[in-house]
Amino acid sequence: MLHLNDITLRLGARLLFDHATAALPEGGHIGFVGRNGAGKTTLFKLISGELGADDGTLSLPRHARLGRVEQEAPGGPGKLVDFVLEADRERASLLNEAETATDPHRIAEIQTRLVDIDAHSAPARAAAILSGLGFDADAQQRALSEFSGGWRMRVALAAVLFSAPDLLLLDEPTNYLDLEGTLWLVDYLQRYSGTILVISHDRDLLDAVADHILHLDQAKLTLWRGNYSGFERQRSEKQAIQLKLQKKQEDQRKHLQAFVDRFRAKATKAAQAQSRLKMLAKLQPVTAIIDGHILPFDLPSPQKQLSPPIVAMENTAAGYDGTPVLQRLSLTISNDDRIGLLGANGNGKSTFAKLIAGRLAALSGDIRRSSKLSVGFFAQHQVDDLDVNATPFQCVARLMPDAPESKIRSRCAQMGFPNIKADTKVELLSGGEKARLLMGLATFHAPHLLILDEPTNHLDIDSRAALIEALNGYQGAVILVSHDRYLLEACADRLWLVDSGTVKAFAGDMDDYKKHVLEKAGAESARKGSSNKSVGKSNEESAPVKQLARPAKSAVPLKKKISVAEEKMMRFQTLITKVDAALADPDAFIIDPAKASHLAKQRVELAKALVAAEEEWLELSSEMETG
Secondary structure, X not given: OEEEEEEEEEEOOEEEEEEEEEEEOOOOEEEEEOOOOOOHHHHHHHHHOOOOOOEEEEEOOOOOOEEEOOOOOOOOOOEHHHHHHOOOHHHHHHHHHHHHOOOHHHHHHHHHHHHHOOHHHHHHHHHHHHHHOOOOHHHHOOEHHHOOHHHHHHHHHHHHHHHOOOEEEEEOHHHHOOHHHHXXXXXXXHOOOOEEEEEOOOHHHHHHHOOEEEEEEOOEEEEEEOOHHHHHHHHHHHHHHHHHXXXXXXXXXXXXXXXXXXXXXOHHHHHHHHHHHHHHHHOOOOOOOOOOOOOOOOOOOOOOOOOOOOEEEEEEEEEEOOEEEEEEEOOEEOOOOEEEEEXXXXXXXXXXXXXXXXXXXXXXXXXXXXXXXXXXEEEHHHHHHOOOOOOHHHHHHHHOXXXXXXXXXXXXXXXXXXXXXXXXXXXXXXXXXHHHHHHHHHOOOOOOEEEEEOOOOOOOHHHHHHHHHHHHHOOOEEEEEOOOHHHHHHHOOEEEEEEOOEEEEOOOOHHHHHHHHHHHHHHHHHXXXXXXXXXXXXXXXXXXXXXXXXXXXXXXXXXXXXXXXXXHHHHHHHHHHHHHHHHOOOOHHHHOHHHHHHHHHHHHHHHHHHHHHHHHHHHHHHHHHHO
């Protein structure tokens, strides 16, 4: 499909491609990976003709259609669905011509071609793509200008997908999607029949979609067969082999050189010495595959754990200007919880995060936080709020007003800004470096609870792995909002779903949630399609569609609910055991009466929670036996 032959390109003093060669298979789904700044987006510009190579050639089959999301968000007064439909230029051109054509033969050709390209089902296909990316029927009829830049980029993505090009170029498509949109996109790309070249740092997407990996490293391109996990394994194996070969060759060099040094001056051995020198000259050095150093994330853990729960809500409501966004919140958070927050954009995840962090007051109900609770809050939009004229050193110095410069620089280095990097202005930092700085500032005082809203948007795969390692080593509670499924699966042990104006535990894992999202999207599409066909029909004929619109029950089987209830029972029982052990100390009420009294009250609350969990378990078990 695409052949890159001996491509060389410099941008200023940087050599991005040095005689790089690769051949992408037709119909292949290729994940394009490499470090931030290596030149991945530049290659897309080469392919689309925005840039020309200094040397080498690039070839595509004649008449191959290329599709790429534009860098700027579309705008204007046009409807979303119309913008998407116009992306199929052939269909739009034929429909326009059909309105004015008078030649019967031409009219027949136009109609035949419209049938061939399935033009009459285009509105339904466009609506299905927009729905999958988060736009309901009403939103699809609104003007582009009414939406923010991020949502308009989703529309641009929908238009490219609808046009179904032969070569689809996607540059970090999940950066402006939520988890639900990402799950839908992964499912769509898996079934895409054309060739895909996708730049992504989303490991789950690369594992699910890619059948080849194109790796850009040290200005060279290498195509590997398999998904990202296969690439990582193969590259690791090759790295081990290369290192062995390099050592073996180095030993051989030392042996030959020792012979030459020893016998070069002896006439009887001169010929053999010259022979060894020629052998040395012919030895081609083995280049070892060496990964660049990835700076770790430093997430300081709280010095002292608080008594659980650190946050407790009972029938709480939260919202703005007296209008509730979330209601009926009855949840608790313990000091070792790892919670993944699920739910489509606009359902209230940010509102819930602000409520937990104490940045938003409850409208009603009861919310209790530990008196000494400290919260670290990272939100992607805060990256844009950093002082662009400040340096990491100055940002850290504000939090250490009385500390000497040496200690401030040491803390900067811990955060990933050693030496001269600490004195680089924020405006000159990469997106990943800005995210790293914000993460360091958010966790600076070792919070008990860390709330992370899309922390991986600007991080490459290796940096994401470093963040996962840091989160798993962090000793506080964590609430994660992310479209990165791999991050959620690696770090979250509980899933909460924000939906229908409330937040509840999701009984299942990420596979169950993916099924839930796709079933819901499929049911919605089926409902729309059926309602379009059933205009004027009886309610009886429409009944099956209403049944399809309720996938939630099948997506959350009773076994999963029972399992979650059992986990609750075990958790509460463990906490009660810990409290009982503390109260068993005969001196507990003498040494610290206030603490002992608090523990006693906590013991009563935990006992109530255990009883409620047991009743839930019994009810579910009975339902399963009778059902």
